[in-house]
Amino acid sequence: MADDGRKRTDGTGVVVATPESIARAARRLREGELVAFPTETVYGLGADATDEDAVAAVYAAKGRPASNPLIIHVADLDATRELAPFDERAEALATAFWPGPLTLILPRAARCAIAGRACAGRDTVAVRVPDNHVALALIRVAGRPVAGPSANLSGRPSPTTARHVYESLGDAVPTILDGGSCAVGIESTILDLTGDEPLLLRPGGASVEAVEELIGPVGRPQGAGEATPTSPGRAESHYAPNLPVRLGATHADPDEALLAFGPVVPGGAAKTLNLSTAGDVVEAAVNLFDMLLRLDTPEFRRIAVMPVPETGMGRAVNDRLRRAAAPRPASRLAAAPCR
Ligand code: AMP
Ligand code: MG
Secondary structure, three states: OOOOOOOOOOOOOEEEOOHHHHHHHHHHHHOOOOEEEOOOOOOEEEEEOOOHHHHHHHHHHHOOOOOOOOEEEOOOHHHHHOOOOOOHHHHHHHHHHOOOOEEEEEEOOOOOOOOHHHHOOOOEEEEEOOOOHHHHHHHHHHOOOEEOOEOOOOOOOOOOOHHHHHHHHHHHOOEEEEOOOOOOOOOOEEEEOOOOOOEEEEOOOOOHHHHHHHHOOOEOOOOEOEOOOOOOOOOOOOOOOOOOEEOOOOOOOOOEEEEEOOOOOOOOOOEEEEOOOOOOHHHHHHHHHHHHHHHOOOOOOEEEEOOOOOOOHHHHHHHHHHHHHOOOOHHHHHOOOOO
């Protein structure tokens, strides 16, 4: 098969990101197609955020509930001002953190061009500027804000390589731009700035302590971890591999795969991967989803995970691990294994 910039000869849709392949992908994005792209957090499933049909295709490809709104990726702060009014707090945070893994929930501007579906019909919009040159080039060349949830089936571990995207979504994504592994490896920190008190909706790649230094104390929503009106995507089970997950492991059974952390690792597991032999929580975030996916094979009964300290990036890692281990909805248990 000829390489038309969309399909590699292996038919996966994965193309190495070059100025030429990015330009082709940007054109297709403007035409309403989906394009998966790397960011510093995880791979995103991109659509022209101003195109209702393209946004609908994102929900369909992921099997994502229409009530769970999407993060809008923009090239710079100025492009964001057209979408939402920035108060002093938003201005300070965007200046300090962008490009970077901090998503701000803001009120929608009256003339906001973002498709209503991308915001799940709400009067708020979630925005960030990603810190990845392929993502930024794609957004700039397309000349559109890009709606980009993680490029995986809803509820499953997030993709941190182009290969993960193909394995989760297959042919549903005609173009997957390959920009290598994600530098942070875990999703953005989400901060809701629509009320008087800033609220942390999700711990992630940006440090909450650094946020608090700039704008003062940040609240945690009541019932975090549940699907709440302000945080519709906070369903308990998420990031879940097919295998059950056992947390706090200090030993491993012979039929378990062990996701280890730190220099001292119990023996006895069928297979062991170490998030960080040095005990570094930032390195653990980089490795988390890739290692979860690599251990998720039917030859093991369960994935046992050693404790990760609840400090710094460890909080975001533990948030994902708790959700990976949470009881799964019946519909997920019956689902066929992910490609
Ligand atoms: P993700 O699962 O990484 O796509 O994260 C998106 C999350 O950001 C959603 O689940 C919501 O919690 C939050 N979010 C996105 N857009 C909005 C919005 N317009 N209003 C409120 N929260 C939002
Ligand atoms: Mg996701």
